[in-house]
Amino acid sequence: MGELLRELRGDCDTLGCWVGNLPRGCELCMEGAKSVIFVTGVCPERCWYCPLSRARKGRDVIYVNEVLARDIKDVVTEVAANLSRGAGITGGDPIARLDRTVEIIKALKDAFGRDFHIHLYTTGYLLTAERMAELVRAGLDEIRIHVTGEHSYRALAIAAGSGIDVGVENPAIPGTEKKLLDVIRRAAKTGAVFVNLNELEFSEGNEASLLLRGYRTEDGVAATGSRETALHVLAAVVKEGIDISVHYCPARYKDAVQYRRRLARRAIATRMPYEEIDDSLVKWAEISTDEGVSKRLIVSGLAFIRGDRVVTSCTLAKRLGLRHTLVKAYPLSPRKVIETREEQS
Ligand code: SF4
Numbered sequence: 479m480g481e482l483l484r485e486l487r488g489d490c491d492t493l494g495c496w497v498g499n500l501p502r503g504c505e506l507c508m509e510g511a512k513s514v515i516f517v518t519g520v521c522p523e524r525c526w527y528c529p530l531s532r533a534r535k536g537r538d539v540i541y542v543n544e545v546l547a548r549d550i551k552d553v554v555t556e557v558a559a560n561l562s563r564g565a566g567i568t569g570g571d572p573i574a575r576l577d578r579t580v581e582i583i584k585a586l587k588d589a590f591g592r593d594f595h596i597h598l599y600t601t602g603y604l605l606t607a608e609r610m611a612e613l614v615r616a617g618l619d620e621i622r623i624h625v626t627g628e629h630s631y632r633a634l635a636i637a638a639g640s641g642i643d644v645g646v647e648n649p650a651i652p653g654t655e656k657k658l659l660d661v662i663r664r665a666a667k668t669g670a671v672f673v674n675l676n677e678l679e680f681s682e683g684n685e686a687s688l689l690l691r692g693y694r695t696e697d698g699v700a701a702t703g704s705r706e707t708a709l710h711v712l713a714a715v716v717k718e719g720i721d722i723s724v725h726y727c728p729a730r731y732k733d734a735v736q737y738r739r740r741l742a743r744r745a746i747a748t749r750m751p752y753e754e755i756d757d758s759l760v761k762w763a764e765i766s767t768d769e770g771v772s773k774r775l776i777v778s779g780l781a782f783i784r785g786d787r788v789v790t791s792c793t794l795a796k797r798l799g800l801r802h803t804l805v806k807a808y809p810l811s812p813r814k815v816i817e818t819r820e821e822q823s
Contacts, residue, residue, distance in 0.1 A: 485716050490709065494731055497716055498723025501645055501672045503597035503620050506564040510739020512595075513562040515553060516541040517579050521570040522603045523626055527649055527688065529681040530570070538575070543740065544810065553582055554589045559811065561743040564595030573604040580616045587617040595619050599647060601626045602633020610636050622647040622674065625661050631668055638669025645672035650711070650726070652678065652693060652703030658711045659718075666722040673722060675711060677729040678704040700729040745809035752782050752789045760809045763795035763802040763821070764788070771800070795821070 488495040493508060506512045519530060519537040528535065540547040542556035557565060565586060572579040583596055597620035598613065613621070620643040623634050637644040646665045650658065662673050678701035680688055693701045708726040715724050741758035753760040764787045765772065772788045775781035781790040795802040804821050807813035 486712070488725075490705070490726060491728060492731060493735060494725060494727045495712070496723060496725035497712055498672070500723070500725055501597075501620060501643065501674070502595055503564065503566060503622075504674070504725060504727070506595055507566070507736055508739075509563075510736055510741075510743055511561070511563040513557045513560050513565045513740075514541075514543055515557075515565050515567045515582060516569060517567055517572045517582065518570040518575040520574045522574065523571070523601050525626060526691070527651065527678060527684050529679055530683045531681065532683065534570075535683060540578075550578075550581055550585050554585050557586060558589070559744055559747050560740055561747045562740075563590075563593075564597070567596065567598040569599070571600050571604060572598055573600050573602075573609060576604075576609055576612065580612055583613065583616040583618055592617070597622060597643075599624060600633070602630045602637075603627075605633040605636055607636050610640050614640050614642055618642060620645070623665075623670070624648055625665070631664060634665060634668040634670055643672075644670050645674060646670050647674040647676065649678045650675040650704045650708035652701055652707050655707055655710050655714070658707070659714055662711070662715060662720060662722060662724065663718075666720050670722060673724045674727055675708040675724065676727045677701070677708065679729040697730070699733075704729075741809055748809055748811065750782075752784075752791050754791055754793065756806065758809075759806050759816070760813065761792055761804060761806045762789050763792045763800070763804055765790055765795055765800045765802045767800050792821075 485497045486495050503512065516534065517540060519534040519539055540553065542553050543560065545556050547553045547556060567579060586594055586596060596618055598618055599622050601624045621637045622645050623630050623637065624647055634644065646661065648661060665673060679699060680695045680701060688701060696702055705728065712724050712726060738758040745755045745758060745760050749755060749760060752762045765781065772781060775790060776783065780794060781788050792804055802821050804819045805815055806817040807815045
C-alpha cells in the first residue's frame with residue numbers, strides 16, 4: 479500500500495481517488511457540472527447487481543437527473559436549468575435506443591456547443607462499428623464500457639479505434655480483486671485509457687439480490703468490503719505498472735458532493751427574485767402581514783404573488799420586521815419543500 483499512497487491523488491473517502499489521469503467526464507462530474515441523462519430503461523443484460531429502480535428498469539422512459547423528460551426539448555431545457563457543461567448518457571443501454579441517443583447528443587452539441595462534454599455508458603452488447611461511427615459523428619466525446627462478458631471486449635476494440643476517449647467502468651464487487659485485475663489488464667491491452675471502479679451500492683432495485691448473495695451494508699448505501707476491494711486493485715495496478723489510469727468512486731461521494739454541487743448550479747440558474755440560495759437549497763419568506771403592507775411591497779417590486787401567498791426574500795422580511803414563514807426547498811421544478819418554519823421578527 480505504501481507505493482499506492484505515493485501515487486494516489488484525490489481523497490478516497492470524499493471525492494474519490496485515482497492513479498494516473500482522471501477522465502474528463504469525472505472532472506466535470508466532481509464540479510457538479512454534468513447532467514445524468516437516462517435515455518431508456520431497456521437493456522439486453524441481466525446483471526444481478528443492477529441498481530435500477532422499478533420505475534426505470536425495463537421501462538422506455540427518459541430522465542434528466544431526477545426529472546422525467548417527455549422529449550428531447552425537455553432534455554435540453556433541464557440540462558440548461560442545471561448549468562451543466564457536460565452530460566453522461568446512461569440507461570438501461572443507450573445503444574438499445576440508438577436513434578434517440580444520437581438525436582440527444584446532436585441536440586446537446588447544437589444547444590451548448592462543441593465543448594459540451596458527453597460520455598456514454600454501455601456494456602457493448604449491441605455495439606457495432608457502424609453504431610460506434612454514428613455516435614462519434616453525432617459528437618460523443620467519451621465511452622465507458624461496463625464489462626459483462628466477451629462482447630464487452632469486442633466493443634472495447636471497436637471503440638478504441640474510434641478516436642474518442644475509451645474507458646471501462648465496473649462496480650467493485652467485494653472479493654473480486656482477481657477478476658477486476660484481469661479486466662484491467664485486458665482493457666489496457668485493448669486500448670482503454672482509464673478504468674472507473676464504483677463502490678458497489680445498495681439500492682431499492684438490487685437490495686434483495688445483494689442480501690441474497692451475502693453482501694451487507696453498514697451505512698445503508700455502500701456494500702461492505704467494496705472500498706477495500708477497489709483500493710486493493712488500485713495498489714496492484716501500481717505494483718504491476720499497468721499503463722492505465724484507475725479511479726475509485728465512493729458511493730457516498732455521489733450524494734455528498736456531486737449531487738449537492740449540481741443542485742447548487744440549478745439553484746443559481748433558476749433562482750426567482752424572492753429566493754436566496756442557502757448551500758444547495760433555495761429559501762424564501764411567505765409573509766403574513768396586513769393587506770396594505772403586502773400591497774405596498776408588491777407595488778414596489780419587493781414582494782411577489784406566488785399561488786395564494788405573498789412572498790419576499792428572507793433578508794427583507796427580517797429587515798422590515800415582518801412576521802413570516804421561512805420556506806426551504808430543493809431547487810427543482812416545481813420546488814420541493816423540505817422545511818417550513820414560523821419566524822417571529
Ligand atoms: S447493464 Fe446496467 S442497466 Fe443493464 S442490467 Fe446491467 S447494471 Fe442494469
